[in-house]
Amino acid sequence: MSVLVKNLVKKFGAFGAVNGASFEIKEGDLAALLGPSGAGKSTILRVIAGLEKPDSGLVQLDGVDASNLSPQKRGVGFVFQNYALFKHMTIANNIAFGLAVRKTPKKETEDRVKELLNLVKLEGYGNHYPSQLSGGQRQRVALARALAPRPKVMLLDEPFGALDAQVRQELREWIRRLHDEVHVTSIFVTHDQEEALEISDRIVVLNKGLVEQIGTPKELYDHPATAFVASFIGPVNMLRGEAARGMATVGGGMKFELPGSGSQTDGSVAVFIRPYDFDLSRSRNAGASVQAKIQRVMTIGGNVKLNLSLNDGHTIEVQVGRDYFETLLVGPGDDVWVTPKVVKVFSQEGEAKS
Amino acid sequence: MITPFSRMKAFAAEPTVGKSTVYPQLRRVRNSGRPNLARGVLIAIVLIYVTALIVVPVMALFPKAFSNGIGASWDAITSINALLALRLTFILAVAAVVVNTIFGIVLAMVMVRQNFWGKRFVNGIIDLPFVVSPVIVGFMFLVLFGRGGWLAPTADFIGIKVAFSWPGMMLATIFVSLPFVCRELMPVLKEMGIEHEQAAYTLGATRWQTFWRVTLPGVRRALLYGITLTFARAMGEFGAILIVGGAIAGKTETSTLFIFRSLDNRQYVAAYSTALILALISFVVLASLELVKRKQRE
Numbered sequence: 001m002s003v004l005v006k007n008l009v010k011k012f013g014a015f016g017a018v019n020g021a022s023f024e025i026k027e028g029d030l031a032a033l034l035g036p037s038g039a040g041k042s043t044i045l046r047v048i049a050g051l052e053k054p055d056s057g058l059v060q061l062d063g064v065d066a067s068n069l070s071p072q073k074r075g076v077g078f079v080f081q082n083y084a085l086f087k088h089m090t091i092a093n094n095i096a097f098g099l100a101v102r103k104t105p106k107k108e109t110e111d112r113v114k115e116l117l118n119l120v121k122l123e124g125y126g127n128h129y130p131s132q133l134s135g136g137q138r139q140r141v142a143l144a145r146a147l148a149p150r151p152k153v154m155l156l157d158e159p160f161g162a163l164d165a166q167v168r169q170e171l172r173e174w175i176r177r178l179h180d181e182v183h184v185t186s187i188f189v190t191h192d193q194e195e196a197l198e199i200s201d202r203i204v205v206l207n208k209g210l211v212e213q214i215g216t217p218k219e220l221y222d223h224p225a226t227a228f229v230a231s232f233i234g235p236v237n238m239l240r241g242e243a244a245r246g247m248a249t250v251g252g253g254m255k256f257e258l259p260g261s262g263s264q265t266d267g268s269v270a271v272f273i274r275p276y277d278f279d280l281s282r283s284r285n286a287g288a289s290v291q292a293k294i295q296r297v298m299t300i301g302g303n304v305k306l307n308l309s310l311n312d313g314h315t316i317e318v319q320v321g322r323d324y325f326e327t328l329l330v331g332p333g334d335d336v337w338v339t340p341k342v343v344k345v346f347s348q349e350g351e352a353k354s
Numbered sequence: 355m356i357t358p359f360s361r362m363k364a365f366a367a368e369p370t371v372g373k374s375t376v377y378p379q380l381r382r383v384r385n386s387g388r389p390n391l392a393r394g395v396l397i398a399i400v401l402i403y404v405t406a407l408i409v410v411p412v413m414a415l416f417p418k419a420f421s422n423g424i425g426a427s428w429d430a431i432t433s434i435n436a437l438l439a440l441r442l443t444f445i446l447a448v449a450a451v452v453v454n455t456i457f458g459i460v461l462a463m464v465m466v467r468q469n470f471w472g473k474r475f476v477n478g479i480i481d482l483p484f485v486v487s488p489v490i491v492g493f494m495f496l497v498l499f500g501r502g503g504w505l506a507p508t509a510d511f512i513g514i515k516v517a518f519s520w521p522g523m524m525l526a527t528i529f530v531s532l533p534f535v536c537r538e539l540m541p542v543l544k545e546m547g548i549e550h551e552q553a554a555y556t557l558g559a560t561r562w563q564t565f566w567r568v569t570l571p572g573v574r575r576a577l578l579y580g581i582t583l584t585f586a587r588a589m590g591e592f593g594a595i596l597i598v599g600g601a602i603a604g605k606t607e608t609s610t611l612f613i614f615r616s617l618d619n620r621q622y623v624a625a626y627s628t629a630l631i632l633a634l635i636s637f638v639v640l641a642s643l644e645l646v647k648r649k650q651r652e
Binding site: 082100 | 549572
């Protein structure tokens, strides 16, 4: 089932949680609503589920307006951040709940519960109570319970938020595999860009209740549409400055020749450069080169991460191959020349300029 | 006006339930690494306290109740007035439980989930039955429904005699035991939040199904506890129903009133035996509560 959200507005008192967000999720996709806390992600999810009534705007499920449908009638499965398992019921009864309230025949219910216990790798836990399970196991029960009535959309609110790092990583990969198996349209909320990049087909980046950009992980990473997306997704250096005649002057006198120059308008700009989008050398080799002092060298596997201070006091992070770095024969305290290879420039209003 | 015996029963009912229900973790405290002496003294204090205030008075009932032999005791508690009194006690207690359970659940849900003008006022007023003396409660109902009372014409119109009759006693009993269920449920409901219910909705459950399958089972312990307290309080009521009912033997006399009258008439065997019966009923109620709890814990 496809999900369409259009001009959604939801205020809590004076606070505008969602301020006119629009996006569409295609049938069968695993999509992420990504943004910092307070971006309105969870509110949007709850509006889609019918748990929250929007002030204005539209939610369409499979092209049909769902505004007047109760949560019971929407055919969505919802996984709460804290799982909200029924503590007084066994795991099997938790999973069977959605079938029991529909008066599903006993045999059919039993089969479905067994099938789901298998799916979430909790065979043999049917007679346990939620309090006897670990966080990761509870999360999987919550998933199985939501899947039991065969929802057409799965909504997951910070599904990994309450778990420790290792379980989180495992469950993340497992959810992706599960999605490929079950193939139900799924939307999950996260503030962790890595999580979103790793498992989703599409990402909706939200900020202050508005959609910043929608795209595949690769699109967002390589072509961020706004300064916010560029700064939020992936490691990046941001430098503020002025643009004039194809040159960006950032950080007090340091000049970058802008690649693809000519299209920029003059004015204040923010320049974004990924740590691995720099060339490093011992001597000046191009117009865009700037001199910097090595502060710290961190060797991580085959790569070397460097903290460099520019002559205006700004610090940038640069990443180069270890083999190459070792040919330079430099270390902390030495001066090097850096040349940005790929630069994203945004006007201070946030729109992409190159 | 509380006889020594009804007071005894009240003690027997309340502290024991309180400790074992609300603080199941007490058991674990035993190995908390306190110095042995301090721990021993604390335990001794608790044992002496409980023995002096609960066990001794209850035990004292036994010899007195059977001082003329078991036959005499049996005759005393199966006399027509004793049985009628016991029956009325039961009817009043069950009525109080039924009404205050339903009303208490509704009240607790509204107080926890809804915001409305005057909520704080209502919240304060719920405790009124705890702080107003039962005698005054009985008097209030008498003034309301007695000769020339505000509600007397209404009661007459409907055809119910409230003052000096069991409907008045029922009202008084319900009144004095009103806060228990509500006050037990409110903190538990608050802590539970609404997420479980929302989860049930997304799984297709109607509000009614959600209430019966999710909300109520989620608070069942507190509810059971509240019901037990309501029942115990209603059974032990004396002052309010004495005033509003008038204690007419065989008509508006409950077991506590029967004990009081028996003492007055120096019929000690009847008084002690009935007191023992009431204490026994309280004990059975407590024991069954404990049993249900233990079964749930498995």
